Amino acid sequence: MKLEKTTNIPSLPGRSYDDACGAAHALDLIGERWALLVMRELMLGPLRFGALRAALPGISANVLTQRLEGLEGIGAIVRRRLPPPGTAQVYALTPWGYEAEPIMQSLGRWGARSPLHDPMLPLSPVSLMLSFRTMFDPARAEDFEARIGLRLSGEDYMVRIGRGRVEAAREAIENADVVFTGTAPAVAGAVYGGVPLTALEADGALEVDGYRTIANRFITLFPLPPKIDVTSAAAAPGTS
Amino acid sequence: MKLEKTTNIPSLPGRSYDDACGAAHALDLIGERWALLVMRELMLGPLRFGALRAALPGISANVLTQRLEGLEGIGAIVRRRLPPPGTAQVYALTPWGYEAEPIMQSLGRWGARSPLHDPMLPLSPVSLMLSFRTMFDPARAEDFEARIGLRLSGEDYMVRIGRGRVEAAREAIENADVVFTGTAPAVAGAVYGGVPLTALEADGALEVDGYRTIANRFITLFPLPPKIDVTSAAAAPGTS
DNA sequence: CGGCATCCGGGAAGATACTG
DNA sequence: CAGTATCTTCCCGGATGCCG
Numbered sequence: 001m002k003l004e005k006t007t008n009i010p011s012l013p014g015r016s017y018d019d020a021c022g023a024a025h026a027l028d029l030i031g032e033r034w035a036l037l038v039m040r041e042l043m044l045g046p047l048r049f050g051a052l053r054a055a056l057p058g059i060s061a062n063v064l065t066q067r068l069e070g071l072e073g074i075g076a077i078v079r080r081r082l083p084p085p086g087t088a089q090v091y092a093l094t095p096w097g098y099e100a101e102p103i104m105q106s107l108g109r110w111g112a113r114s115p116l117h118d119p120m121l122p123l124s125p126v127s128l129m130l131s132f133r134t135m136f137d138p139a140r141a142e143d144f145e146a147r148i149g150l151r152l153s154g155e156d157y158m159v160r161i162g163r164g165r166v167e168a169a170r171e172a173i174e175n176a177d178v179v180f181t182g183t184a185p186a187v188a189g190a191v192y193g194g195v196p197l198t199a200l201e202a203d204g205a206l207e208v209d210g211y212r213t214i215a216n217r218f219i220t221l222f223p224l225p226p227k228i229d230v231t232s233a234a235a236a237p238g239t240s
Numbered sequence: 241m242k243l244e245k246t247t248n249i250p251s252l253p254g255r256s257y258d259d260a261c262g263a264a265h266a267l268d269l270i271g272e273r274w275a276l277l278v279m280r281e282l283m284l285g286p287l288r289f290g291a292l293r294a295a296l297p298g299i300s301a302n303v304l305t306q307r308l309e310g311l312e313g314i315g316a317i318v319r320r321r322l323p324p325p326g327t328a329q330v331y332a333l334t335p336w337g338y339e340a341e342p343i344m345q346s347l348g349r350w351g352a353r354s355p356l357h358d359p360m361l362p363l364s365p366v367s368l369m370l371s372f373r374t375m376f377d378p379a380r381a382e383d384f385e386a387r388i389g390l391r392l393s394g395e396d397y398m399v400r401i402g403r404g405r406v407e408a409a410r411e412a413i414e415n416a417d418v419v420f421t422g423t424a425p426a427v428a429g430a431v432y433g434g435v436p437l438t439a440l441e442a443d444g445a446l447e448v449d450g451y452r453t454i455a456n457r458f459i460t461l462f463p464l465p466p467k468i469d470v471t472s473a474a475a476a477p478g479t480s
Numbered sequence: 481c482g483g484c485a486t487c488c489g490g491g492a493a494g495a496t497a498c499t500g
Numbered sequence: 501c502a503g504t505a506t507c508t509t510c511c512c513g514g515a516t517g518c519c520g
Contacts, residue, residue, distance in 0.1 A: 017277065020428065021370075023276070023344045024351070025354060026351030026354070027276060027347065029351065032493095037267070050502070061504080062503085065504080088501095111266030111267075114314065118265075122258065122260060124261070255493080289482060300515090301482095302515095305484055
């Protein structure tokens with residue numbers, strides 16, 4: 001036999017689950033390795049090829065190219081040329097692509113409960129900002145308003161807290177009550193690792209400018225879900 | 241060769257994203273092909289190896305074995321031996337495993353909006369039942385109570401609607417207002433495909449016993465999200 | 481029959497080097 | 501800087517066979 005149809009769908013994995021379940025179809029579309037992480041990095045706005053590579057250490061150029069082609073093929077991202085003369089090109093999520101954020105949030109909440117989760121691993125600035133949206137606890141932000149600026153690896157981000165809601169964006173820091181300058185893992189150490197700001201400052205890992213009390217309140221607003229109880233998982237008899 | 245390959249971390253994918261992001265870690269755990277679909281099939285209770293194979297046409301025995309080992313290794317499922325003499329063995333989700341349902345729901349909602357989604361593909365009974373939980377619209381079930389029995393490929397399931405909530409379980413049909421007898425795709429045709437019950441009955445694809453009006457109301461309670469607009473261009477600005 | 485090991489072919493992922 | 505080309509490695513999927 002020659003080449004019988006490998007893909008009924010253009011530009012996508014030759015193998016499909018062949019399942020009408022919406023989740024199975026979503027996995028057909030974005031279940032390949034790196035696909036969802038590429039989308040994650042675009043969640044705060046368009047990025048260039050090189051910026052994606054830098055944010056995803058471990059992905060190789062050819063795989064990134066393939067994923068971008070695939071995501072473009074399904075309509076999750078679009079390729080745009082920037083106005084000025086330069087050959088600058090950026091990749092941007094489509095509106096439907098942005099709607100994938102709940103997928104990342106449910107994955108993040110579930111994955112954070114794993115005992116194997118290692119928060120000391122590298123973390124991209126975008127991941128940190130998205131984690132604020134995911135882990136924000138409105139109850140802890142009662143009667144609290146703040147504008148937090150973050151300068152992470154040279155890029156500027158803003159987190160706005162108010163009326164029990166949180167907003168996180170990549171944009172110029174303006175009228176911030178506090179500005180953190182450092183790396184995403186350093187901020188994560190304060191917010192999720194319980195590392196005191198003073199310790200991070202002493203290490204030179206983080207610079208905290210502005211209202212100290214606001215900074216200290218801010219880092220308490222994002223409680224991690226409790227780790228799973230390992231004893232409940234091994235409740236079965238027999239199997240060594 | 242002897243058997244001394246015991247990886248320190250049991251049966252995890254050799255390659256990791258090396259990313260502190262919770263979503264990335266979740267993908268390390270259950271991002272392999274078939275893993276999430278295996279969990280999906282266990283969402284309504286434990287199943288045997290053969291039942292999983294039957295529900296996931298396309299998976300091969302060795303891959304299913306690998307996935308079950310992997311999911312057991314991370315604590316998402318447990319292997320249980322059944323009481324009677326037989327060598328019967330079942331695979332069951334742990335409490336943490338059950339918590340993965342929001343992942344499937346967000347994937348399902350997103351995937352259902354894809355223009356490439358083909359609802360005519362095969363569908364497992366469990367997928368159908370989970371889709372009821374995912375797509376249920378409380379507003380449409382206002383002042384509606386019903387007990388729907390489904391006999392799908394010989395297995396019995398119940399859907400209970402009441403007080404704006406839905407429950408779906410694999411259990412004996414009892415006191416049902418309506419009983420559907422047929423296959424999951426046939427029921428999906430009525431609920432999601434807009435196929436009239438009379439047409440399905442005429443085809444012999446579905447048998448509907450009980451209160452007709454309740455059956456006809458029931459199949460309107462699960463609206464699919466609208467397909468994406470292909471003409472919609474790109475999204476938000478933002479520079480790098 | 482259920483569960484698991486082994487072997488093999490095809491193809492995707494990963495690393496490196498190269499080009500416009 | 502933005503990809504492309506090439507090569508290697510490994511996973512997926514199918515078939516077969518062993519053992520309870």
